[in-house]
Amino acid sequence: MAQRDIITVAASAGGLEPLRALVAGLPPDLPASVLVVLHVPAHGVSALPAILDPAGPLPAGTAVDGEPLGRGRVHVAPPDHHVLVLDGHVTLSRGPRENGHRPAADPLFRSAALARGPGVVGVVLSGALDDGTAGLAAIRARGGVAVVQDPEEAAYPGMPRSALETAGADHVVAARDLPALLDRLCREDVAGAARAEPAALMDAEARVARPGPDALHDPQRPGVPAGLGCPDCNGALFEVPGEGALLRYRCRVGHAWSPDSLLAQQGLELEGALWVALRTLEDKVALNVRLAQDAELRGRALTAGRFEQAAEETLRAADSIRRLIAALGASGSTAEIVG
Missing domain, CATH: 3.40.50.180 (Methylesterase CheB, C-terminal domain)
Incomplete structure (x- = not known):
């Protein structure tokens, strides 16, 4: 049996x-x-x-x-x-x-x-x-x-x-x-159960995960260019019609993403980029303040005023980035991929 x-x-x-x-x-x-x-x-x-x-x-x-x-x-x-x-x-x-x-x-x-x-x-x-x-x-x-x-x-x-x-x-x-x-x-008899032949796509995708050369070196690789980048390697993603009705994306070296997982990872990358931008702006504020103070000590009031104005403008930009980060978090755009 x-x-x-x-x-x-x-x-x-x-x-x-x-x-x-x-x-x-x-x-x-x-x-x-x-x-x-x-x-x-x-x-x-x-x-x-x-x-x-x-x-x-x-x-x-x-x-x-x-x-x-x-x-x-x-x-x-x-x-x-x-x-x-x-x-x-x-x-x-x-x-x-x-x-x-x-x-x-x-x-x-x-x-x-x-x-x-x-x-x-x-x-x-x-x-x-x-x-x-x-x-x-x-x-x-x-x-x-x-x-x-x-x-x-x-x-x-x-x-x-x-x-x-x-x-x-x-x-x-x-x-x-x-x-x-x-x-x-696990105790039922499945001797007469239908065993559908695997689709070529299923076989190709299974080979991607195995040790050794992957299945995506074939010039007839499945999928069409999606115009998107892979979050793992920055390579081009291909849109692949997956098993059932599920649409997925694979890059040339095999990283695979469902639409939801890709959106979540893009959200994480976007938040990371915004934090980098915020840190850069805060550094710029600090440098302008320091230069303004130095100009004041040297009696260069006009120069000091220019640096102070730049610091204020940069601080407003930093505040805008902070609000954007908070808004993204509230909307769930930076949803965490739970490991």
């Missing part, structure tokens, strides 16, 4: 508690491997394996490059590495970031969909923005099952809501109901 034997899980802000609840309720004889991506900082050591290992009966540990996928085991993506499914093994990659993240959910989901088709269950939990949406669409396109935490109970509903509205879901459940649902899904 063919069964679903891979569960991929994506979580970000607010995702620790539903992750813990999921792992705590899974049975010790779960006939599937569980692969988890939680957005974590690139530097340091993730505490997630130490949190999940004692939470339930399944052993949980940091994913190791080349290790076989172990049924009844939880493989956790390490910091600064995508975790992928390839030839029945875990593969780690420092490939291009997706939606500003490495590890990211989309490369994992996409690779699992290509490897196992109907044998995959994708789960999207609490988190900001929309990582996991494109990957969940890929899983559904290959005949797998999509499960989404109910956005109404998620601490950060962005990720589950995006997945639900764009990729769609076969099940929308509360975190407490996830373990029983996943156990049931």
Whole structure:
């Protein structure tokens, strides 16, 4: 009997508690491997394996490059590495970031969909923005099952809501109901399930995340020039019709962005540029004041007045920049990408 034997899980802000609840309720004889991506900082050591290992009966540990996928085991993506499914093994990659993240959910989901088709269950939990949406669409396109935490109970509903509205879901459940649902899904016979052939785009995008030369050296690379710059490398972005109805952007070296993630990162860059402008203006005010004082000491009243006027004008410009920064923050234009 063919069964679903891979569960991929994506979580970000607010995702620790539903992750813990999921792992705590899974049975010790779960006939599937569980692969988890939680957005974590690139530097340091993730505490997630130490949190999940004692939470339930399944052993949980940091994913190791080349290790076989172990049924009844939880493989956790390490910091600064995508975790992928390839030839029945875990593969780690420092490939291009997706939606500003490495590890990211989309490369994992996409690779699992290509490897196992109907044998995959994708789960999207609490988190900001929309990582996991494109990957969940890929899983559904290959005949797998999509499960989404109910956005109404998620601490950060962005990720589950995006997945639900764009990729769609076969099940929308509360975190407490996830373990029983996943156990049931992994014991169903999927021998007769339709296994759709992967689209050329899905295969090309999956290859981008793997170690080694990426798939975007092909002169027939997917997408059309978008007239936008990549926030990660300043390269040209190409507009790519992604899995399902999701529009995304990729640069030549492979960094990928959803529209929401790109807007959020542009907001961060805009705020950073404004702070640089404000610092430059404040420096200019300080220099003009110092020069005015020096001119006064030398008895050059006209020169001192000119510097004082310049200081006042520059100070007004600095105040305008401060108000603009405050307005951007109030409007959410500088929304933070939660890691």
